[in-house]
Amino acid sequence: GAVVSQHPSRVICKSGTSVKIECRSLDFQATTMFWYRQFPKQSLMLMATSNEGSKATYEQGVEKDKFLINHASLTLSTLTVTSAHPEDSSFYICSASSAADTQYFGPGTRLTVL
Amino acid sequence: GQQLNQSPQSMFIQEGEDVSMNCTSSSIFNTWLWYKQDPGEGPVLLIALYKAGELTSNGRLTAQFGITRKDSFLNISASIPSDVGIYFCAGADQGGSEKLVFGKGTKLTVNP
Numbered sequence: 280g281a282v283v284s285q286h287p288s289r290v291i292c293k294s295g296t297s298v299k300i301e302c303r304s305l306d307f308q309a310t311t312m313f314w315y316r317q318f319p320k321q322s323l324m325l326m327a328t329s330n331e332g333s334k335a336t337y338e339q340g341v342e343k344d345k346f347l348i349n350h351a352s353l354t355l356s357t358l359t360v361t362s363a364h365p366e367d368s369s370f371y372i373c374s375a376s377s378a379a380d381t382q383y384f385g386p387g388t389r390l391t392v393l
Numbered sequence: 394g395q396q397l398n399q400s401p402q403s404m405f406i407q408e409g410e411d412v413s414m415n416c417t418s419s420s421i422f423n424t425w426l427w428y429k430q431d432p433g434e435g436p437v438l439l440i441a442l443y444k445a446g447e448l449t450s451n452g453r454l455t456a457q458f459g460i461t462r463k464d465s466f467l468n469i470s471a472s473i474p475s476d477v478g479i480y481f482c483a484g485a486d487q488g489g490s491e492k493l494v495f496g497k498g499t500k501l502t503v504n505p
């Protein structure tokens with residue numbers, strides 16, 4: 280149980296384009312989903328927290344207009360990187376939790392912006 | 394943002410050896426979590442600790458929630474090559490379904 284998937288696993292895009300990453304909880308209902316960013320050899324950095332049906336809460340320094348988060352259902356959250364630039368290249372990881380349980384992480388999405 | 398102090402940063406050991414790593418915090422947490430991350434993958438939950446003083450095992454892994462609620466350790470016994478990866482500790486104020494504070498990770502290398 281407690282499986283979280285992400286799609287795509289890796290994406291390469293041109294500078295200026297937008298990229299959407301999906302995070303799904305496959306076998307449980309996720310009241311809360313989290314989006315993290317991880318640079319090489321570093322720990323996970325929380326970008327935002329989203330609760331189903333409400334606006335995401337962004338961490339300090341994270342541009343909410345650049346990283347659009349939607350949590351439309353209890354099993355799906357999406358992160359859209361708008362007008363991506365090379366400095367947005369990173370490993371993006373989501374996690375999901377139900378009210379009664381801890382967070383389970385997705386396998387991550389490697390974004391490369393050319 | 395806030396981070397936990399995790400040590401050591403890296404470890405190089407021989408297969409069969411035991412390993413110990415720990416995390417400390419200046420503030421109290423009510424939940425301690427240990428995750429393992431393989432290259433190019435997301436973290437996988439190894440052990441969750443919810444009570445001060447709790448000692449929990451998962452196969453060859455054992456973790457303890459410090460009595461002061463400001464620290465936790467993870468032990469791996471009889472290491473094998475597939476133990477290679479980065480181990481992260483994380484603290485939470487409640488059960489872990491809310492925002493986590495992560496350590497910087499311990500990179501484990503196991504030589505066969």
